[in-house]
Amino acid sequence: MAQEQQEAVLSGIGRRSFIRSAALTGAGLALAPAILRAQDAGKSDALNIALIGAGRQGKILLGDALKITDVPLRVKAVCDMWEYSSRRAQAYCKAAKQETKFYATYQEMLAQESDLDAVIIATPDFVHHEHTNACLNAGLHVYCEKEMSNDLSLARSMVETARKTGKLLQIGHQRRSNPYYKHAYNLMHKEKFFGDIVTMNGQWNQRKPITPLPSNMLSKYGMTKDYLARYGYGSMEEFYEWRWFEKYSGGPMTDLGSHQIDVFNWFQRMNPSSVYAVGGNQFALSEAKANNAGYTPESFDHTIAIYEYKQPWGVALGSYQVDLRTSHGLFFEQFMGPKGSLIISELTKKNAFFKEASAAAPEWLDEASQAETKADEGGMKIDPQRSKAAEGHAGQLTAEMNKNPHQLHIENFLKAIRGEAELTCPAEEAYAVAVSVLKANQAAKAGGKIEFKPEDFKA
Amino acid sequence: MMSEIFSIEQVQRINNTALEHPLARYRHRAMASVFDVLLDAPSPAAMQEMAALVFHEIDQVERALSYFIPTSDISRINALCAGEAVKVSPLTLDCLSRARTVWQETGGAFEPTVGALLTGRKPWDAEGDEPAGGVAPDEPDGPGVVGMDLISIDEDSLIVGLLADGVRLDLGGIGKGFALDIGAEVLRSMDVSPFFLNGGESVMLAVGAAPGLEGWPMTVSDPRLENEPLASFIARDCAVAASSTADRPHVLNPETGDPARRLGAWAVAPRAAEADALSTAFLLMSDEAIAAYCAAHPGVRAILLDQQNGDPWLRTFGAWEGLHWKKS
Structure with a gap:
């Protein structure tokens, strides 16, 4: 039974369904317009995003964000306190053809970057509130990894800041x-x-x-x-x-x-x-x-x-x-x-x-x-x-089922910024x-x- | 049961060689294979996290390149119709670019779209609860379409598209080697040396020298026989890959669809992705073409194994030094 069940499970996700869905929804980009659109992203209505925390999880989020084509985006800044993570993120952003500036503190990043729209936060739990509240107060929308905090009063401060600023705060429960x-x-x-x-x-x-x-x-x-x-x-x-x-x-x-x-x-x-x-x-x-x-x-x-x-x-x-x-x-x-x-x-x-x-x-x-x-x-x-x-x-x-789970969650966040969706995890x-x-x-x-x-x- | 083409087990052999002190060995399952990292460490625990960082990178490569994971870039490309395109990760773009270069420079003998001619492929991850799930895609609706030139790669926008329906991109012939190159970047960035990486016994990357030796001892064995070493050499700061028609009867000539006739091919190259791809290409290329390829690419060497009157017949290409024949 287990074998049959596994085969049944394995048999289904096939090319035909993708093609059918792609034809219906335009999930695959038509070639020429796609290339044009990617070039356009340099100057059009692309969202400018930053990443705070470029460790293992931050890099996964960055990679999945960069695959999004429905909402054009530019990775303008990456902030990490550790040279190892920062260097690897620099190599990644360069390979992804992004013109990205790198910072060791979020304060410096927020002071220098004047045209950011949103920030993705993938730092340890105990600084989520500090990073999230600073970015919300700077007028940015925030996607913050879960857990909101290891301290409930600090998690509460994040909800309050989002309410006060009217900015979006999506938490990384990507399911x-x-x-x-x-x-x-x-x-x-x-x-x-x-x-x-x-x-x-x-x-x-x-x-x-x-x-x-x-x-x-x-x-x-x-x-x-x-x-x-x-x-x-x-x-x-x-x-x-x-x-x-x-x-x-x-x-x-x-x-x-x-x-x-x-x-x-x-x-x-x-x-x-x-x-x-x-x-x-x-x-x-x-x-x-x-x-x-x-x-x-x-x-x-x-x-x-x-x-x-x-x-x-x-x-x-x-x-x-x-x-x-x-x-x-x-x-x-x-x-x-x-x-x-x-x-x-x-x-x-x-x-x-x-x-x-x-x-x-x-x-x-x-x-x-x-x-x-x-x-x-x-x-x-x-x-x-x-x-x-x-x-x-x-x-x-x-x-959408051929997209990575984090990509879909970030996509929801970016679409919500543009007024095209409601946050799935406010x-x-x-x-x-x-x-x-x-x-x-x-x-x-x-x-x-x-x-x-x-x-x-x-x- | 076929013996390993690198003799019984190359990695074990290295550990058994008379080293000054034993190496720490770490194992990890990915791409339906076992990957090994050998490091010079005072204790296995001392460098375990270093190996974990390498394995994490290998897992990321699998997630990007797997033919069987529906969310991989390769599955997303294979789901496209002619004229459609998707944005891929820098990892995928890098591997595709390198695959295309080998495809061009081997006259198409290495052909990442030849998988469309095959059926019943084994998923990279076909068993157990591996983090990356494996799903065998449907076969193409019609006859498979072969040709790396049917893949459009825009390096500036990272957008990859298909120019014909039915093209199936499969980087299985380069993916393990590519994973070793990416994993090695972590070790190099931390100034780790020496190290030895093994991708499923078919491709290996040898950096620096095993303790007390000039490099990493490698043996070339008859893939038809158990423990039948034919030659040995020392690898240092290079990658070595092997392909054999004995354990891989599905190596097909992309021109004709016929299976390769050569028994085995070993390729040495500066990087593991290229070594991996070349070992497959050399099964199909003529002697003249292999000689020309080695002459044009410093650091690339080859050993070919054919049969002559039932006996193994080994030949070398490129600048070999210190290759020792076990028997005439």
């Missing part, structure tokens, strides 16, 4: 712009295919060895203690491994778990009423010691959290685990109801929905899907090709996610349960 997730959301809420969701399960497992910073990195790109202190860091280890330290981050729960908890809240269409969590970091501590890592991890290396959602039909339970000691299963979310179930992930080959054997098949399910379902409660992949009639019911998967909603996640950390540390009040989620 909200993902066509697979939107399709699944419609299956759940428009078609009610699964019935009332009673159970959710999600995880992000990703083995992260704890090792020292390589000597070559320290000798070539090490920063002095004074320089690091100016940016709030105690050492190179704290700077590079900031995710392990509570003063910079909420640990694996905010770094990874936040994505799945966001989907729980989004698909439940409400915030949780309580969270119970447990966790530990003995493994991380032992490994750090055994490997002479040069730092002591503070965050839990694994956490399991259980969320309650008080729905009209009863309490829906969401169980979540994040674990840096294993990569088993990587990351996904599952939703179960009396009529059917769903597994969804950014790793799209996992995606499928299942009809409960006792449930009647909706008329829009095609024959192939019904046969598959009857045979063995098999999965139907989330793709219009296998259940064509479902397109009209659950929303069509478009040519700061108010992301704040509720930050509350849900940071309180799970608090519950895990205390070893117990935290009850939420509705006002807890209001910024």
Whole structure:
């Protein structure tokens, strides 16, 4: 069954659908106009953007932003405090034919760059508020990576600044712009295919060895203690491994778990009423010691959290685990109801929905899907090709599915700037996610349960 | 089971050679292959993060170039109709430009669109829960169309388009080597030397020298036999790649669609992408064309393996020094 299911999942995303969609939506650019348009971007209505934080995630966002053709953009400035990241970003921007200026502080960047429209922020959590608030106050729209902050009062300040300035603040929960997730959301809420969701399960497992910073990195790109202190860091280890330290981050729960908890809240269409969590970091501590890592991890290396959602039909339970000691299963979310179930992930080959054997098949399910379902409660992949009639019911998967998830989320942000779209993850909603996640950390540390009040989620 | 073309296992062999001290070895799955990084480190943990940075770059190359990941630039290009175009990443543009150069300079023997003639390709990532999902695209509707000249590449705007329907771009013949070049940039930027990178036992990049040696010891083996070394040499500051019709029966002549007849080809080049692509091209090119290519490209050398009366017949091209034959 697993093999068949995998083949069914693998068989669908094909060239024909792309071509069909491309023909319908113009996702592929006609050649000559495209080249003209790209040349025009130099002087027309292109948006001028900047990036603060050009590390691994910043570079992914930069790369995906540069693929956007619907909204022409120029990368005018990149800011990073570390020479290594800055140099690599310089090489990247040059290869991408961008005329980009580079800065070591955001203050200098904001003072020098007078014609920016928007900023993408991919710095550690503890400075998100500082960077976001400064950019909003400078009149810029902001796309800020999640988690908004490791401190809820600082996250709240970001919502308040966005309100005060009237500028857009998109938070990087990119699944909200993902066509697979939107399709699944419609299956759940428009078609009610699964019935009332009673159970959710999600995880992000990703083995992260704890090792020292390589000597070559320290000798070539090490920063002095004074320089690091100016940016709030105690050492190179704290700077590079900031995710392990509570003063910079909420640990694996905010770094990874936040994505799945966001989907729980989004698909439940409400915030949780309580969270119970447990966790530990003995493994991380032992490994750090055994490997002479040069730092002591503070965050839990694994956490399991259980969320309650008080729905009209009863309490829906969401169980979540994040674990840096294993990569088993990587990351996904599952939703179960009396009529059917769903597994969804950014790793799209996992995606499928299942009809409960006792449930009647909706008329829009095609024959192939019904046969598959009857045979063995098999999965139907989330793709219009296998259940064509479902397109009209659950929303069509478009040519967008060949774009990277971050590209779609940045595209939504840029279109919102131009008044062509609503933000899919405005700061108010992301704040509720930050509350849900940071309180799970608090519950895990205390070893117990935290009850939420509705006002807890209001910024 | 076919033996590895570089003899039993080149990387293991390096570790087993009498080094002054052992090397730290890091492994990572990508592109349906195992990649190795060998570094001179006081302990495996000491340089693990360095290897992780290299593997991250290799994963980024896979995400950009995979034939099987729907969001890769290559899948986006292959989904186009004639006259359409998409914007690609600088990584993809770089690899495409280098592929096109090898295509031009080998008279089309290296042909990144020849994949359209093949069926049943194995995804780079066909199993397990790898971060980059693999999806086998549909076969083209009609007969495949072959020709790198049917790809339009605008280097200033990073826009790549198709000039005909049915063209299928597949950088599998250069992608692993390209990934090694990109991974090596990280190590070079941090002044790491020596290092040895292996991309799926078919392409390797050797920089500096293994501890106590003049370089990195390499063996050339008969791909039809288990552990049958034919020759050995020391690689230093160069890339080495191998292609064989024994383990890759699908190397096709882009002109005729016929499979290559040569048993094996080894290519040495300054960069791994070029070595990777050339090892495939040399399976198809005439002796004269290979000799001319090596003469025109300093740093490029080749070894060809054919059969003569059932016996292996090895020949070399380009300026070889220190190549030792194991037997006559």
